[in-house]
Amino acid sequence: MSEPYSPNKSSFLPHLSVDNIVFGIIDGKLNVLVAEYKEGDAEGKKGLLGGWVGINENIDDAAKRLVRAITGENDFHMEQLRAFGAPNRYPLDRVITIAYYALVRPENYSFHAGFTASDVSWYPAKQLPPLIYDHNKLVDAALEQLKRKIRFEPIGFNLLPEKFTLLQLLEVYEAIWGVKLDKPNFRRKILKMNLLVDCQEKQKGVTHRAANYYRFDPIVYQKLCEHGFNFEF
Numbered sequence: 001m002s003e004p005y006s007p008n009k010s011s012f013l014p015h016l017s018v019d020n021i022v023f024g025i026i027d028g029k030l031n032v033l034v035a036e037y038k039e040g041d042a043e044g045k046k047g048l049l050g051g052w053v054g055i056n057e058n059i060d061d062a063a064k065r066l067v068r069a070i071t072g073e074n075d076f077h078m079e080q081l082r083a084f085g086a087p088n089r090y091p092l093d094r095v096i097t098i099a100y101y102a103l104v105r106p107e108n109y110s111f112h113a114g115f116t117a118s119d120v121s122w123y124p125a126k127q128l129p130p131l132i133y134d135h136n137k138l139v140d141a142a143l144e145q146l147k148r149k150i151r152f153e154p155i156g157f158n159l160l161p162e163k164f165t166l167l168q169l170l171e172v173y174e175a176i177w178g179v180k181l182d183k184p185n186f187r188r189k190i191l192k193m194n195l196l197v198d199c200q201e202k203q204k205g206v207t208h209r210a211a212n213y214y215r216f217d218p219i220v221y222q223k224l225c226e227h228g229f230n231f232e233f
Contacts, residue, residue, distance in 0.1 A: 019097045021139050022070075047135045048139070076104045084096070084097050084099055084134060099138045104158075
């Protein structure tokens with residue numbers, strides 16, 4: 001959570017918070033958005049984007065509200081991860097948090113600090129600084145969930161711009177799985193799914209051979225979201 005604990009705030013539920021693991025791809029690497037806090041027991045420390053749930057607020061809405069406050073946007077993919085409720089996870093009192101992970105496109109957003117955060121910055125998912133409370137454990141759990149989910153659902157496209165190259169798509173899978181994939185095999189399998197539409201447009205202003213741009217087919221994408229697939233390499 002990023003807001004100081006205050007169970008006497010009549011507008012918020014006591015002992016219940018939400019925390020968000022916000023993922024983005026930067027230079028082909030999976031990054032996590034981290035806040036630095038300026039007040040409360042977490043002053044000067046780093047942690048995830050989180051806060052309290054309003055008494056009359058849906059939990060999902062609370063999570064989206066906190067991410068929206070930093071990104072200024074409403075259009076991002078978010079899923080609930082699970083609850084974390086170890087008795088000693090928060091030093092001042094017993095607090096249960098519901099963790100979410102969000103997939104965003106960093107190039108589309110202008111991130112800014114808000115509420116009790118003095119700064120927000122991207123950090124490579126595998127090189128995170130020590131985070132407050134159990135936030136490093138929350139990130140680890142979200143990474144494991146993301147690795148499993150991307151194998152059966154096309155959620156990786158939420159990390160890409162509207163038009164992308166096959167190399168950019170390959171980098172998403174490599175960044176999440178942490179492995180190098182065979183490019184020809186990846187290209188063959190992804191095109192066989194008929195999920196991509198050729199934009200009939202190539203990269204411009206690049207020093208290497210210009211690659212084709214693709215976008216995903218929304219109809220096929222929706223079917224894969226509903227029925228899933230097995231993306232093995």
